[in-house]
Amino acid sequence: MAVGKEIKSKIGSVKNTQKITKAMEMVAASKMRKAQDRQAAATPYAERIRRTIGHLAQANPDYKHPFLMERPVKRVGIIVVSTDRGLCGGLNINMFRKALGEYRSAKDAGAEVDLMIVGSKGMSFFKRIGGNIVSEITGLGDTPHLDQLIGPVKVLLDKYRDGELDKVVLIHNRFVNTMTQSPVVEQLLPVVPVKDEGLLDNWDYIYEPSAEDLLDGILMRYVEAQVYGAVAENVACEMAARMIAMKSASDNAGQIIEDLQLEYNKARQAAITQELAEIVGGAAAV
């Protein structure tokens, strides 16, 4: 029967799409678990290094490293962590909105903005709005490594050390749970040390080699660890968002298939009824 051939082929194509979205959903779900493990593995280092910085700030409050000093803000560095690939719902867009808010408020306060972008989605967005991108890293994949981030972060650190930047913030997605990821803004530089109450006052480290050298290295590693943690968390967010997006896409495809099937059945029924009517009409005429 020629009736509903178009509808049939439409159903076929929607079914194919549904297969793909279902497969993507399952892939994202399994990758999400791994990404969460990687994110969790990154936290002890960041915690330990934060504690050490706290100790350092307590041990010699007189010495001030530039990374610890507040300065009037004339130029801000913003690190934006986005994904490389799309099909992950509103994850990137929500984060860009937050980043843009931060960008605008910095500009309104009379400060210039330098950008460091992670992920190609962020690259194309900030290129379009004409931001001053000073360093970038794309194509990190599902298993980012710290050493890939050292170079891009160093560009900003050097600028800060030279007094070109007065503040560096990090904008990334926080993994709240599988359903919710929310963009957050964190201040990286100047570093705000946390106090360890368990320590006595009036003591100092033995430094090998010099205190400045060590502090510099530690603060640098701290910032890198923060960025790495954000990137690892962003991968978990990406997978969760993709899983949810693909799940709703699969559900929608199912709904469309149902509707099309109904339409097809109706068309078929109509054709049969018409044929019957014609036969009956023909018989009556004879």
Added chain:
Amino acid sequence: MELNVDIVSAEGEIYSGMADMVFASAEMGEVGIAPRHAPLLTRLKAGEVRVKHGGDEQSFFVSGGVLEVQPYQVTVMADTAARAADLDEAAALEAKKRAEEAIAQQHSDVDLALAQAELAEAAARLHLLQKLKSKR
């Protein structure tokens, strides 16, 4: 009295536990740390970190990092990659160059989509032409 030892790297925890003595190759030479050691902060060279607890001894390789000693707490913050000033510098330059190139390249996602649409159209035209030719 025992030491609390944490060996961590940015990409994961390597060891966490108690120890009687910890040995590490600091930049100024090998150090051995027993409980109630004076607070010490030092850079580590690439080498071994040995943790002695009871009779047994465990050893870990680190490619560098920072060692922090508090009287009952030893923290090794290990690097995941070999670090050197010139290596870092080269990576930074590369990141800068990539950003400049990306900005200079004017094709964005939109242009790419446009090009793909044009390509599809051209391919369809070609297909039609070939069809017409073969009919003749």
